[in-house]
Amino acid sequence: MSEQADAPILRGPALEGLEQYGAVTDVFHAAVERFKDKPAFSCMGKTLSFTDLDRLSSNFAAWLQHETDLVPGDRIAIQLPNVLQFPVTVFGALRAGLVVVNTNPLYTEREMAHQFKDANAKAIVILANMADKLERVLDKTDIKHVVVTELADLHDFPKRLLINSVVKYVKKMVPRYSLPQAVSLRDTLNKGAALSHRDVTREQDDLAALQYTGGTTGMPKGAMLTHRNLVANMLQAREAIGGNLTDGNELVIAPLPVYHIYTFTVNCLFLMETGNHSVLITNPRDLDGFIKSLKGLPFTAFIGLNTLFNALCNRDDFKQLDFSKLHLTISGGMALTKTSAKRWEEVTGCPIAEGYGLTETSPIVSFNPTDAIQLGTIGKPVAGTAVKVVNADGQDQPLGEPGELCVQGPQVMKGYWQREEETRNSIDADGWFHTGDIAVLQDDGYIRIVDRKKDMILVSGFNVYPNEVEDVVAAHPDVVESAAVGIADEAAGEAIKLFVVSKNPDLDAETLRRWCKSELTGYKVPKVIEFRDELPKTNVGKVLRRQLRDEDNHTAAS
Template sequence: MNLSEQLSMTARKNRHKTAYIFQDKETSYMELDVAVTKFASRLQQLGYKKGDHIALVVSNSPYFIIGLYGALRMGAVVIPINPLYTSHEMSYILRNGDVKGIITMDVLLEKFEVIQDQLPDVKYYISCESEDDLSLANSPLSSKMKSLSQMVAEGSLEFKDPGTDDEDTAIILYTSGTTGKPKGAMLSHQNIYSNAKDVADYLTINAEDRVIAALPMFHVFCLTVALNAPLMNGGTVLIMPKFSPQEVFRLTQNHNATVFAGVPTMYNYLLQSADNHQDYFTGIRLCISGGAAMPVSLLKNFEQTFNVKVSEGYGLSEASPVTCFNPLDRPPKSGSIGRSIVNVDNKVVDELGQEVPPGEAGELIVRGPNVMKGYYKLGEETAAALKDGWLHTGDMARMDDEGYFYIVDRKKDMILVGGYNVYPREVEETLYDHPGIAEAAVVGTPHPETGESVLAFVVAKDTELNEPDLLAFCKGHLAKYKVPSKISFLDELPKNTTGKILRKNLREQIEQ
């Protein structure tokens, strides 16, 4: 069984039930399934075959769902990419991921026009229409351009099933690594199907639920918890193009939402906007938090204000992503990421791989049907991450005597900005690309709204180099959330006797 087959089964049982609501328009399961099949058949007609890689660079919309499920149905490997990425950031993923087709919004096509010469293997750019009603006739990509809506209209229900196996790669999620370039985590059909099913079962997401998809769909948290899980059991997805507290309140009131999933920053914004909106959440039975640790005070204030339970969990791209959630049949433990979900094992080990006693800190490792096949074209990195069937997360954790896990430290030096992972090495390499920079180091610092922000310390070759110019350079090469909030110029960076930059000393400078 895979996600595409499950969608067809649900559509046959619930022809007229609402699969999703977008801009107050309802679409039934049968309408969705027909669109998926027609899109899949049209991809085949264009020459795409099982195993071809197709990038999905689409914001939250029905286009994302049709693009994802349609490409999976015809056996393609889908590579979701953040639409906020610059051309520079997308170029590496598209080239490394051997992409042959790109599904994207018409307003983003300019980004691909800049790098089209670097992508000779891309046969077609499949455009999703926005409200801007853009004329694309003069686009340099026009000869390779197709309309997703037109493809669905022209597609056939006489679809040839490619015979997808459970172990075939379904999705490659590119996740930034501490060593520099993003790594593509290969998730099989079994990986993503099992995690969606197990999450839905653990959180009792059912056909009566209406789940708000406010998180970006390209992110695996939303992909599994707010999209695949409800569609798995015949629920309804309430699609938000962009998060806003007022829109969340409107959806809960007008469309009877029952489940909300978000990162702590979203909960903070909702709490700050709570005036006279508390009653709007009366129908919400469950709130799900992930992506970063939620401050205990925020969790308690939110639950008291809106009279709703918040279940914190834990996951990572390499695990499709969920491994832990706080159980729903008892009060959650403050500060805990919860217990292992069904069919997934978590344990804490020392440097020798031996399990440590409850209360003792060590590395969190994970095993289950949700764990990735490996990193695309990276054998050594795969061997380092997967050992004896266990995924080594790199996160330090402890477990109490009731099986609840607590993250005590994050992957070394990682910065969490509004729930997004930012790895210093990636920002540093961008800074090093500037001809006026001799040295660079990046650290995170607490931020009241985004959780953390990025701070950069540089040693300049050119005394005339200034912060505004360097920030402008970063904005041209990095997504907005990765751009440093401040850049400090130093005569030299603190180092140890081996020449290693001492980030701890830089953090101490911030705190002084």
């Protein structure tokens, strides 16, 4: 038994090299210098080398510095799917000293307006497909500078024209919009190429990104991630995963959204720093197109999550791919089931190593050693990281006893943007971040998640907070009250079930679902709606979500 087996705290190995980089941009420059003409990112058949990425991000930074009034520290929203424009604009913004606000391109107008206003974003880069939504909320924000890009803007002519024309005129995926102040990304890059760019020096404690995450009390809030947070987590990823990769020689499939902290840190930082080639999958929900794009690619690593592994392994065309080069598969974002892990290994010949993290921890906290994977656990703490569990009174629990998982390390966020009270409630005086997840620390150094303290629902790796769903439903004129809970779902891990008390007996589930779709991103829309005469409550009137969840689980099991 290890020395730490009798202690209430598990610690990863020492973290080395944090002081070699002052900021994320230092990581970028080192990678560009070291790997130059090696491929960095590919998407839809177009590849950017590290030199291309350097040139294009420099052009964008120059445009920001000369053609706008933005100053270091200002926030710029990046609302893009997995396209080459994402790393170009993110690194361009960081080189100009701006703070990146990663924004889900599936957001509704209401969600966009909240995030942009809350972050006090002064600029945005947005895909043309959702520019009509921006038009309708722009006057509710502080955004002055709008950059619009089309899907294939970084492809060469004539493929660029072909793809953009099909998306716009054949598939009709770009609704009409009017943003007179907007400039095209291609114009910004062309103008920036003729301007001198100067990199802005940022310190480790300066903000690099505002990464929005849900809260148990309502609308999403911004986790303040500093340059130190992101650089530390990049180095932690290298220590935990890097031994399985050869610098500059890996071809990595990246189907998860780059605006999500998981892919943002792993692909845009860790894999870039190691000189490896990320293939961005623009629409992984289109399994036909996704699998077609994998054919003939000698990919060596795959980064995914449980629902995607399940979906792919159900496809005969996926099973026929060549997996002979695949030697690393990473899972995160949601719990990996043993069934999914075993099936993936049967199909591909490659085991899955599961990790765990949160937006507030940049995100990686723990990872399964690839030579000692323990299914059902989230692995061991990464370098420089300490974890412990505490009971309801905040007292440390011994190994083997469940409690709330707490994390300490250089990847823990600075706090929540403009929410000091919520920051104090999440990070205690000793710097421990309280995750809200209930875990057991095993005597072999592995961590096992057993439950969640929060009422958060995890749908395909995305956090859904009941209050947000209930707030939207409450605005329906026929709804008296409602409660949203998570239920088991084979495809998504969890789905949302909504219990509703209505004053109109004619209100049906489909009508209410359409109401939700107008205000909520698709994964937040309830899958199951049950009408009741009343909801169980505490003696002070608080709805007992756990009782509803337990009742539903009991019904499903009987």
